[in-house]
Amino acid sequence: MTAQPPHSARPVMLGQNQYGKAENRVVRIVRDGDTHHIKDLNVSVALSGDMDDVHYSGSNASVLPTDTTKNTVFAFAKEHGIESAEQFGIHLARHFVTSQEPIHRARIRIEEYAWERIDTSEANSGFIGAEEVRHSFVRRGQETRLAEITYDGETWQIISGLKDLVVMNSTHSEFWGYVKDKYTTLPEAYDRILATEVSGRWRFNWNGDDQKTPHWEKSYEQVKKHMLQAFAETYSLSLQQTLYQMGARIINHRTEIDEVRFSLPNKHHFLVDLEPFGLKNDNEVYFAADRPYGLIEATILRDGTEPLIPVDLTNL
Numbered sequence: 001m002t003a004q005p006p007h008s009a010r011p012v013m014l015g016q017n018q019y020g021k022a023e024n025r026v027v028r029i030v031r032d033g034d035t036h037h038i039k040d041l042n043v044s045v046a047l048s049g050d051m052d053d054v055h056y057s058g059s060n061a062s063v064l065p066t067d068t069t070k071n072t073v074f075a076f077a078k079e080h081g082i083e084s085a086e087q088f089g090i091h092l093a094r095h096f097v098t099s100q101e102p103i104h105r106a107r108i109r110i111e112e113y114a115w116e117r118i119d120t121s122e123a124n125s126g127f128i129g130a131e132e133v134r135h136s137f138v139r140r141g142q143e144t145r146l147a148e149i150t151y152d153g154e155t156w157q158i159i160s161g162l163k164d165l166v167v168m169n170s171t172h173s174e175f176w177g178y179v180k181d182k183y184t185t186l187p188e189a190y191d192r193i194l195a196t197e198v199s200g201r202w203r204f205n206w207n208g209d210d211q212k213t214p215h216w217e218k219s220y221e222q223v224k225k226h227m228l229q230a231f232a233e234t235y236s237l238s239l240q241q242t243l244y245q246m247g248a249r250i251i252n253h254r255t256e257i258d259e260v261r262f263s264l265p266n267k268h269h270f271l272v273d274l275e276p277f278g279l280k281n282d283n284e285v286y287f288a289a290d291r292p293y294g295l296i297e298a299t300i301l302r303d304g305t306e307p308l309i310p311v312d313l314t315n316l
């Protein structure tokens with residue numbers, strides 16, 4: 001039970017607390033003969049439960065060391081393999097909550113860096129009879145994949161996502177008809193560049209039923225595909241409208257997902273005035289400004305569901 005603070009006269013109470021080892025960089029290689037497969041994760045463990053004593057009195061009797069949580073990540077990579085970030089996080093969260101009585105909740109955050117095989121096939125290498133190499137990889141730079149798994153012994157919450165996915169439409173974007181007050185100088189745009197760096201999260205409606213576990217890898221690829229297709233195919237009257245289409249398309253096509261949240265910086269591209277040089281700029285030369293940027297954020301929900309993804313994605 002909760003020990004009293006040593007000086008209980010003091011009007012001080014411990015609030016929310018959690019602990020664990022952050023940013024365990026684990027690389028798991030599966031060697032299938034000469035063909036190797038790589039999973040490269042950054043795994044952060046946060047545990048909470050009956051941890052009053054360690055804060056109030058310094059008793060470590062309920063504390064599973066953060067060092068042990070680190071070791072568990074690496075041991076599980078060996079013992080269970082890493083089928084997907086989500087599956088790996090589920091194994092870890094279940095382990096901490098079910099094996100340690102004082103631990104009531106585990107939150108596992110994972111970033112995944114994707115690697116792709118360097119193409120050394122005969123066709124690509126240009127060498128007749130070249131022996132194909134199956135153990136060389138180049139890091140895929142498009143995006144970082146994210147997963148957050150939370151388990152309290154009863155309820156699972158699985159949120160997947162991505163960040164740093166930079167996309168651009170070089171036309172089919174307009175912005176006009178907005179409110180104008182005495183500070184408004186923005187010219188209306190009927191053909192502009194629309195570019196953003198997608199940070200997105202999506203929440204699964206999975207309730208822990210093993211029979212209904214989504215195929216995490218396939219789901220991720222499909223969600224990414226739908227968000228990119230919606231970005232490409234929407235004739236945009238604002239980034240807000242594009243964002244909504246991206247989320248709606250995911251909800252409409254992926255029954256395993258109930259909620260999507262996006263944070264989309266509007267990466268402004270301003271036409272450069274070339275008149276001083278006697279040149280006409282016919283929508284060809286832009287200044288890519290890095291700041292300030294418009295920041296457009298919204299949640300898109302399946303009808304009848306509750307929003308549970310935190311509003312501020314930097315906290316996730």
Ligand SMILES: O=c1[nH]c(=O)c2[nH]c(=O)[nH]c2[nH]1
Nearest residue numbers: 175186237238239240266294
């Ligand atoms: O797509 C946009 N949405 C805005 O709300 C906005 N505001 C602005 O200055 N430019 C843009 N573009």
